[in-house]
Amino acid sequence: MTHMIDISGLLASVRRPARYLGRELNSVSRDPQQAEVHLALAFPDLYEVGMSHLGLRILYTVANSISGIYAERVFAPAADLEQLLREQQIPLFSLESRTALNRFDMVGFTLQYEMSYTAILLMLDLGGIPLHSNQRGDNDPFVLGGGPLAYNPEPLAPFFDFIVIGDGEEVLPEVLETYRIWKKKGPRKRESFLREAALIPGIYVPSFYRDHYGRDGKFTGVEVLAEEASLPVQKRVVSDLEHAVYPECFVVPYMEVVHDRAVLELFRGCSQGCRFCQAGYVYRPVRERSAEKLREQAGRIIANTGFTELSLASLSSSDYPPIGELITSLEQDFAKEHVSLSLPSLRADADAVRLADRLKQGRAAGVTIAPEAGTQRLRDVINKKVTEQAVLEAAAVALKDGQNHIKLYFMLGLPTETMDDLAGLVELVRKISAVGRSGSGRKKGPPRINVSVSTFIPKAHTPFQWEPLLDPEEIKQRQDFLRRELRKIKGVAFSWHGAPISLLEAMLARGDRRLAAVVEGAYDLGSRLDSWDELFSFSRWEEALAAAGIPLHHYTSRPLAFTDPLPWDHISTGITKEFLIREHRKALEGGITPACRGGVCAGCGLGCADGYSSQ
Amino acid sequence: MHRYRIVFIKEGDFACLSHLDLQRTFIRTLRRAGLPLLYSQGFNPQPRLSFAAPLAVGIVGDGEFLEFDLINHIESETIKTALNGLLPPELAVRSVREVDPHAPVLASQVGAALYLVIFSPPVPELAPAVQSLLAAPVLEVERPGKKTIKRVDIRPFIYNLYLQNAFEEDKLLMFIATGNQGGTRPAEVMSLLPSQTGPEQVRRLAIFISSANDYITPEGEALSAYLDRLHLNTKESE
Numbered sequence: 001m002t003h004m005i006d007i008s009g010l011l012a013s014v015r016r017p018a019r020y021l022g023r024e025l026n027s028v029s030r031d032p033q034q035a036e037v038h039l040a041l042a043f044p045d046l047y048e049v050g051m052s053h054l055g056l057r058i059l060y061t062v063a064n065s066i067s068g069i070y071a072e073r074v075f076a077p078a079a080d081l082e083q084l085l086r087e088q089q090i091p092l093f094s095l096e097s098r099t100a101l102n103r104f105d106m107v108g109f110t111l112q113y114e115m116s117y118t119a120i121l122l123m124l125d126l127g128g129i130p131l132h133s134n135q136r137g138d139n140d141p142f143v144l145g146g147g148p149l150a151y152n153p154e155p156l157a158p159f160f161d162f163i164v165i166g167d168g169e170e171v172l173p174e175v176l177e178t179y180r181i182w183k184k185k186g187p188r189k190r191e192s193f194l195r196e197a198a199l200i201p202g203i204y205v206p207s208f209y210r211d212h213y214g215r216d217g218k219f220t221g222v223e224v225l226a227e228e229a230s231l232p233v234q235k236r237v238v239s240d241l242e243h244a245v246y247p248e249c250f251v252v253p254y255m256e257v258v259h260d261r262a263v264l265e266l267f268r269g270c271s272q273g274c275r276f277c278q279a280g281y282v283y284r285p286v287r288e289r290s291a292e293k294l295r296e297q298a299g300r301i302i303a304n305t306g307f308t309e310l311s312l313a314s315l316s317s318s319d320y321p322p323i324g325e326l327i328t329s330l331e332q333d334f335a336k337e338h339v340s341l342s343l344p345s346l347r348a349d350a351d352a353v354r355l356a357d358r359l360k361q362g363r364a365a366g367v368t369i370a371p372e373a374g375t376q377r378l379r380d381v382i383n384k385k386v387t388e389q390a391v392l393e394a395a396a397v398a399l400k401d402g403q404n405h406i407k408l409y410f411m412l413g414l415p416t417e418t419m420d421d422l423a424g425l426v427e428l429v430r431k432i433s434a435v436g437r438s439g440s441g442r443k444k445g446p447p448r449i450n451v452s453v454s455t456f457i458p459k460a461h462t463p464f465q466w467e468p469l470l471d472p473e474e475i476k477q478r479q480d481f482l483r484r485e486l487r488k489i490k491g492v493a494f495s496w497h498g499a500p501i502s503l504l505e506a507m508l509a510r511g512d513r514r515l516a517a518v519v520e521g522a523y524d525l526g527s528r529l530d531s532w533d534e535l536f537s538f539s540r541w542e543e544a545l546a547a548a549g550i551p552l553h554h555y556t557s558r559p560l561a562f563t564d565p566l567p568w569d570h571i572s573t574g575i576t577k578e579f580l581i582r583e584h585r586k587a588l589e590g591g592i593t594p595a596c597r598g599g600v601c602a603g604c605g606l607g608c609a610d611g612y613s614s615q
Numbered sequence: 616m617h618r619y620r621i622v623f624i625k626e627g628d629f630a631c632l633s634h635l636d637l638q639r640t641f642i643r644t645l646r647r648a649g650l651p652l653l654y655s656q657g658f659n660p661q662p663r664l665s666f667a668a669p670l671a672v673g674i675v676g677d678g679e680f681l682e683f684d685l686i687n688h689i690e691s692e693t694i695k696t697a698l699n700g701l702l703p704p705e706l707a708v709r710s711v712r713e714v715d716p717h718a719p720v721l722a723s724q725v726g727a728a729l730y731l732v733i734f735s736p737p738v739p740e741l742a743p744a745v746q747s748l749l750a751a752p753v754l755e756v757e758r759p760g761k762k763t764i765k766r767v768d769i770r771p772f773i774y775n776l777y778l779q780n781a782f783e784e785d786k787l788l789m790f791i792a793t794g795n796q797g798g799t800r801p802a803e804v805m806s807l808l809p810s811q812t813g814p815e816q817v818r819r820l821a822i823f824i825s826s827a828n829d830y831i832t833p834e835g836e837a838l839s840a841y842l843d844r845l846h847l848n849t850k851e852s853e
Binding site: 007008011012016017018021023025252254255256260303304305306307308337338 | 627628629631632633635636639640642643644645646647648649652654660662672673701703
């Protein structure tokens with residue numbers, strides 16, 4: 001008996017039907033009826049975004065390599081398919097076997113971006129799964145989540161049965177095995193599985209914790225309701241990345257996806273310690289793959305997929321010690337195969353830009369340099385260890401030989417930022433423009449510089465987690481200043497993020513459980529893929545906030561004290577609060593903490609003991 | 616340099632792939648099959664793939680042509696087996712043969728295509744509607760460009776229209792111009808017909824090259840012979 005949903009009529013009626021087609025090269029096709037555990041890996045955004053995500057590909061490979069497990073993919077539908085699904089009462093389906101979401105044993109969501117929370121509710125709703133875990137019956141799937149935003153899952157707490165804290169490839173096999181054994185013993189209450197799951201290190205079952213608030217509305221802490229639940233929940237880490245499962249048979253999309261290429265993961269974690277960067281803290285410690293291993297993987301991935309581009313990915317790829325050797329060996333291996341290499345994240349210095357230049361990367365669109373802040377003082381505050389001299393050298397490399405484009409990334413609203421820092425930003429852009437004009441082999445007038453300025457958002461588990469978001473009026477004024485001043489430099493294009501979306505990101509990034517009502521309210525009012533600018537509406541969120549009686553500024557502009565209990569205190573990244581407080585104080589004094597590669601341990605609490613060691 | 620011409624189908628759910636998707640899929644499949652593709656010279660080398668005539672999204676292709684160049688000679692049967700091992704059955708390769716690499720590519724020669732439009736339910740009065748279209752001296756349709764909508768007379772591009780079976784108003788054959796000398800598409804022709812529901816299915820049966828005073832398929836079969844065979848097959852299946 002098959003439960004395959006017939007979607008050929010739908011495919012003919014929607015835009016970009018390849019989003020829903022499935023059956024790509026290297027996708028895993030099995031009979032779901034034969035699976036002991038049937039898992040849906042759900043990504044709360046469109047196919048072209050989700051298929052660009054490495055974590056999803058890793059987990060797809062990990063789960064499908066376990067015998068008895070069948071893992072499929074499911075993505076959020078665009079509005080046209082949503083409408084057809086509702087009209088024709090067809091449930092949201094998986095790509096591989098076109099099975100309704102509510103027929104799976106488990107549905108696991110990747111938590112990547114705050115503005116995709118409403119897409120999670122959309123997928124549950126269309127998949128026929130009750131939104132709240134306490135409304136799900138014994139035939140409903142277990143809904144789990146994981147990924148970088150799992151470190152503060154509270155605004156999503158009522159919607160998830162459990163949350164994975166840490167590296168998924170480490171925890172997911174244990175979850176699946178526990179479930180397999182539990183399921184074999186015959187039908188029982190859902191809660192009995194959750195009690196078993198809670199005993200797995202790294203598993204957080206939100207319903208086993210109750211949140212408390214004071215009379216002033218401030219969060220005061222959580223109370224543990226089940227003896228199986230741990231406090232805090234410790235993140236899990238893949239300690240041996242070299243031998244961890246890694247996809248070598250990437251699914252090859254038919255349609256063009258955002259990052260349409262094969263990916264090598266050079267290392268996980270980052271040693272830079274930029275104080276605004278959540279990924280830099282929650283993915284610690286740094287774990288590397290050897291250049292030999294990466295070279296082997298690259299050969300197999302390209303042979304298995306036919307991709308023409310290979311990305312050497314990590315949080316800061318120019319920090320990979322043997323990066324030069326790796327590139328040389330890959331260039332040898334692929335000399336005749338027409339594979340281009342790319343480096344997505346680079347330090348803002350000349351050595352890093354030389355690497356990109358060597359790969360002929362960004363010839364058309366320009367190399368990207370991210371000084372993040374305009375003055376040395378402010379770069380010290382955020383621990384972005386790059387000098388103006390280094391940025392100018394990097395720009396000189398990026399703009400040599402007649403190359404005329406460069407992209408610059410900055411942040412606005414960083415802690416302690418003043419108008420002097422913004423004037424410094426403008427001055428730095430002016431100097432870079434001058435570097436371009438004086439460079440060798442120049443022909444075409446001033447260099448074209450894209451200056452992208454995002455708004456700083458304080459994130460949980462970083463040294464800046466106690467900092468307020470800049471007031472929205474002030475954000476607008478500072479953006480106006482930059483727009484006005486940057487316009488005076490020829491060839492500069494300025495782009496920025498709208499203040500409303502920053503407000504909501506900040507609210508959810510440090511939110512507590514009460515915000516679940518706001519997320520659900522926004523969904524009920526029509527919020528879907530709010531990560532897409534053209535679909536985003538602030539007024540729906542304002543209305544949802546008003547209906548829930550929740551003042552936005554409580555979460556965004558209220559300064560927090562070191563002594564305040566935080567809604568994510570019961571989730572531990574292994575980094576101590578003492579370290580984050582120390583880093584926060586150091587930041588305000590402009591003190592630098594060196595990168596923890598090369599033996600200088602900053603004492604963050606992870607206890608890599610003798611500093612950083614790669615093996 | 617060795618040039619190969621493959622004939623493949625595009626049907627089922629895969630009729631919904633766009634032309635760009637199809638190009639990407641074939642490039643990756645050829646690479647994945649380990650075939651020694653010849654790349655263009657220059658800063659951004661690309662494999663030399665040439666589709667004879669792009670097919671609009673949603674239309675089934677019964678005989679689509681793709682030509683590509685390899686550095687070495689490879690047996691046609693080896694290429695076919697390798698590609699079919701990687702492609703879904705709905706994009707199956709029907710045949711592969713080596714062709715003269717110095718002759719012009721098919722894409723530059725294609726002048727016409729034969730489409731079959733199947734209506735469900737049948738369109739009442741389809742036959743007279745078709746007759747009046749053929750009788751019209753000018754048939755203007757709106758063709759959206761990048762910024763503006765142009766009005767185009769497609770009458771010169773409609774070579775013939777007729778019902779596959781004279782008394783059944785559900786199967787319309789369209790022999791229309793396509794290729795780099797200008798042309799029209801089934802959707803444009805259908806926009807001029809009195810259909811309430813839209814077609815159930817559109818298939819491109821074959822593409823044609825214009826030769827001296829006839830149209831021939833890339834395999835050299837004359838249009839008239841092709842049509843005879845088509846009607847013969849139709850009768851046999853009845």
